[in-house]
Amino acid sequence: MSTSNPSPDPASDWQLPWSGGCRCGQVRLRISAPPLLSMACHCTGCQTMSASAFSLSLAIPSTGFEVVSGEPVVGGLHGEESHHYFCPHCKSWMFTRTEGLDYFVNLRPSMLDEHAWVAPFVETWTDEKLPWAATSAKHSFGALPAMDAFPALIEAYAREAPGPRRRPDQALSAGRRALLQSGAIGMQMSHSKAPVFSSKAPHAG
Numbered sequence: 001m002s003t004s005n006p007s008p009d010p011a012s013d014w015q016l017p018w019s020g021g022c023r024c025g026q027v028r029l030r031i032s033a034p035p036l037l038s039m040a041c042h043c044t045g046c047q048t049m050s051a052s053a054f055s056l057s058l059a060i061p062s063t064g065f066e067v068v069s070g071e072p073v074v075g076g077l078h079g080e081e082s083h084h085y086f087c088p089h090c091k092s093w094m095f096t097r098t099e100g101l102d103y104f105v106n107l108r109p110s111m112l113d114e115h116a117w118v119a120p121f122v123e124t125w126t127d128e129k130l131p132w133a134a135t136s137a138k139h140s141f142g143a144l145p146a147m148d149a150f151p152a153l154i155e156a157y158a159r160e161a162p163g164p165r166r167r168p169d170q171a172l173s174a175g176r177r178a179l180l181q182s183g184a185i186g187m188q189m190s191h192s193k194a195p196v197f198s199s200k201a202p203h204a205g
């Protein structure tokens with residue numbers, strides 16, 4: 001019997017690791033490090049690629065980001081600077097790597113099996129946003145903030161950001177909870193070509 005208290009563990013505060021994947025389940029991800037920042041980008045490029053009003057990003061330290069099945073392919077701009085990665089089958093835009101900024105990966109947080117807790121802390125390119133588009137981000141920038149603005153934003157995010165456990169109600173749907181508890185999502189990871197259950201319930205959207 002030990003009398004020592006368990007030391008505070010940042011990973012358990014964030015309920016890591018997280019699993020996630022694309023719409024079809026062929027590419028599966030494992031996240032084992034707390035995010036640095038969450039962002040929404042309203043730029044017209046993100047509007048086009050997301051087929052929506054803005055893209056969402058969760059900056060994950062590269063050391064805590066792993067593709068555990070499937071082979072994402074480069075899509076989007078195919079440029080020198082930003083490398084946009086997609087599922088080769090369902091073409092979901094999954095994550096972005098930026099040349100020269102190798103220490104993090106910008107994950108699209110809607111890839112996570114549980115992502116209802118994610119909210120943008122920072123929003124960028126509001127100069128290009130759709131007139132009706134609004135987010136709950138605390139920090140808004142007309143374009144991309146200068147690089148030297150990021151350390152303070154990352155520090156504030158670590159202090160204030162809602163993690164999975166800090167949400168008031170853990171509103172995981174009963175269906176998804178059952179899937180997670182049954183291990184079906186684990187099965188899907190090892191049989192990714194023909195998922196028995198999809199972690200993304202099929203719906204019309």
Ligand SMILES: [Zn+2]
Pocket residue numbers: 022023024025026027087088089090091092
């Ligand atoms: Zn896919």
Ligand SMILES: [Zn+2]
Pocket residue numbers: 041042043044045046047055125
């Ligand atoms: Zn953008």
